[in-house]
Amino acid sequence: MSFNTNTQAYLKFLKKINFSALKSIFFISSLFYFCIYFIYNFDQISFEINLEKNGINLCLSFLFCVLSIFFNAFAWKYIVKWFGKECPTNKLVSFYVLTNILKYVPGGIWHFVERFNYIKKISNSKIAFCSTLIEPYFMLSGSFLLASLGVIFKPFYVFLILPLVFLNKKLIFLVLKRLELLKERAFEVLRLSKSKHQFEERLNIVSFFPTKAFLLEIGFVLSKFIGFYICINTFYENNTINIIFLLVIFSLSWSIGLIVPAAPSGVGVFESCLLLFAGRNIPQNIIIVGLIYFRVISTFADLLLSFPFIIKKMVKRI
Numbered sequence: 319m320s321f322n323t324n325t326q327a328y329l330k331f332l333k334k335i336n337f338s339a340l341k342s343i344f345f346i347s348s349l350f351y352f353c354i355y356f357i358y359n360f361d362q363i364s365f366e367i368n369l370e371k372n373g374i375n376l377c378l379s380f381l382f383c384v385l386s387i388f389f390n391a392f393a394w395k396y397i398v399k400w401f402g403k404e405c406p407t408n409k410l411v412s413f414y415v416l417t418n419i420l421k422y423v424p425g426g427i428w429h430f431v432e433r434f435n436y437i438k439k440i441s442n443s444k445i446a447f448c449s450t451l452i453e454p455y456f457m458l459s460g461s462f463l464l465a466s467l468g469v470i471f472k473p474f475y476v477f478l479i480l481p482l483v484f485l486n487k488k489l490i491f492l493v494l495k496r497l498e499l500l501k502e503r504a505f506e507v508l509r510l511s512k513s514k515h516q517f518e519e520r521l522n523i524v525s526f527f528p529t530k531a532f533l534l535e536i537g538f539v540l541s542k543f544i545g546f547y548i549c550i551n552t553f554y555e556n557n558t559i560n561i562i563f564l565l566v567i568f569s570l571s572w573s574i575g576l577i578v579p580a581a582p583s584g585v586g587v588f589e590s591c592l593l594l595f596a597g598r599n600i601p602q603n604i605i606i607v608g609l610i611y612f613r614v615i616s617t618f619a620d621l622l623l624s625f626p627f628i629i630k631k632m633v634k635r636i
Contacts, residue, residue: 402522
């Protein structure tokens with residue numbers, strides 16, 4: 319009885335918190351932090367690049383960013399399958415890739431809306447909502463698992479494996495219900511009704527653990543990291559960076575950018591967090607240049623793959 323009372327009190331407390339305001343404040347603070355360091359190191363920053371010498375590196379970084387998008391798309395396909403819906407691989411993957419650019423649109427839910435509507439057409443609203451809502455949690459679990467390698471530096475990193483513990487058939491509904499509290503705006507946009515047993519109805523989870531989807535999400539984060547690592551190496555000739563350290567702070571920074579939807583695709587939040595976590599281990603001017611180049615390359619990859627979707631939307635408005 320006491321446990322139920324405490325749980326209800328906790329849920330009421332969460333509902334009272336203005337998460338949108340907190341996320342916006344964190345987003346603006348992150349941009350401000352990054353701008354301060356950019357101005358402070360301005361005289362040491364150079365964006366000049368020798369294409370003959372480093373052009374191959376930038377192309378490789380771009381290719382790994384493209385690969386990461388497809389890893390993510392296939393992971394979503396297996397998430398949908400895990401919830402009990404078989405879908406044609408090519409159609410589901412291509413739709414995910416095409417709508418990926420919408421994550422840059424302020425609000426942080428428009429790619430969510432497009433994918434929900436697509437799955438709803440070929441399945442039902444429960445599978446559509448759950449598979450779309452839970453996908454960022456898969457990404458978060460994968461990136462936190464990679465970040466937990468930081469346990470070799472500090473013991474507290476071991477707690478980053480906790481999200482993975484809930485990624486199973488028995489506990490996933492608890493995660494979905496918590497995410498529901500943070501996605502009030504999604505319910506409003508999609509006009510979904512809330513019910514006590516919203517997630518359990520009409521779902522047929524096919525296995526205890528979503529192995530394929532989770533491994534693909536890890537592949538997504540690793541591909542992103544390799545693209546970033548190539549950018550850093552391009553500008554840091556005397557490279558003495560511990561690659562495990564860089565992977566840990568990259569995964570952690572990317573996770574924080576994911577958690578703050580007020581930042582379109584983590585813009586500003588990811589950069590400021592990585593700059594903070596890197597400390598004095600990497601020259602600040604190198605980190606800033608590498609981050610900016612990586613952001614431009616990864617955004618260009620999203621734009622290029624989503625170009626047909628953008629054109630289709632523009633034609634409809636004409």
